[in-house]
Amino acid sequence: MAEEKPRQFVGSTEFKKGLEGAITNESKISYVDGANGKLIYCGYSIDDLTQGGQGFEETAYLLLHGRLPKSAELDAFKKDLAGRRTIPGEVKDFLKGVAKRCHPMSSLRSAISLLGCLNPNEFEVTVDNDMEIALTLTAQFPTVVGAIQRVRKDQPIIDPDPSLGHSEDFLHMMTGGKIEPRMAEVMDMALILHAEHGMNASTFSAMVTNSSLTDMYSSIVAGIGSLKGPLHGGANEATLKPFIEIGDPAKTETWFHNSKAEKRKVMGFGHRVYKAYDPRAVIFDPIAEEFSGKAGTSHLYEIAKKLEALVVADLGGKGIFPNVDYFSGVIYNAMGIDTDMFTPIFAVARIAGWSARILEYLPENRLFRPRAVYVGDLESGYVPIGQR
């Protein structure tokens, strides 16, 4: 029998892996009601915000300022963001050199880091300066992601057009050409739905990083790094792949049984907090049907619905339902957007939530510094290298 190792307990042995249920701070920014499948930003339901018709800018204002803007304030905010979209030539040159060689999330991560190097006020850690950076990054993320997409397609980078709304210009910078109003409207909805979501992994990463009072760019880069993982934002990319692989709705059941037999998780299902339907998936579902119908990709939507029924029948009792990533890929695909651009789109939205959380925590900042239960040896006895 193996000798029992000494365990060094820190206060309590009652911890849950992955910080499940741990409380890290107080916040007024968003509330995820996991039991009832509801999501509230600063007191307003995502259903109202997506239906309000005021675009991503209204939600970004709400998250950053904690209240809804009045009409003149929203106009000024839209104008301000539109005026900040331009990115420096150094960033464009950098993207021209790397964007074809790596994943778009890696290009985005590095481009944001470079934007920090180019800002002479990078190290001024004050609420005012961080707000300034937050606004500029919220405006520049679409430009960077648009440029990444263009370089990957061997197309010239399109500069921002301040006469267009945030989402319309984002789509324009990615795809070129005229953007249909319904497409811009749905991109606005997608950005609103992805803008904020409590203490998720990327937000927590950004906040932990910022709590050392490092610069805002480093914190946002940490958020991007976390978001790209397949258990988090990267799942939207991973979700569409099986639908394409299945190809024919009639093959869905066999695919699911094989996946189950191989004990593979079905991407786009499950959530640490939601034990009911993710309300964002509920909003996306009919839009996925509409867009796939228009694009001639209805078979992908049909596969998604068949798979949903199978997984929910099998795992719904364990609280596993479609999450935000389940239908978004079908929509982006129908818009003609490449699969590996899905997670960068998520980042274009989530910059608002990361920034809002960082700015909320900064005035009362305290370094995040948890501990682990030490389960290693305490007295191994050092042996000089020649005697091991």
Ligand code: ACO
């Ligand atoms: N498919 C099949 N089974 C699942 C799934 C899934 N997608 N998700 C969870 N389960 C099962 C696990 O196998 C586990 O079963 P067990 O108790 O029999 O071992 C149980 O449910 C609990 O799963 P955990 O992974 O421990 O749950 P956790 O809360 O740590 O994970 C997570 C949540 C990471 C989202 C998980 O559900 C998952 O990996 N889903 C797939 C990836 C995904 O869609 N991520 C996007 C999340 S939304 C977002 O970040 C934007």
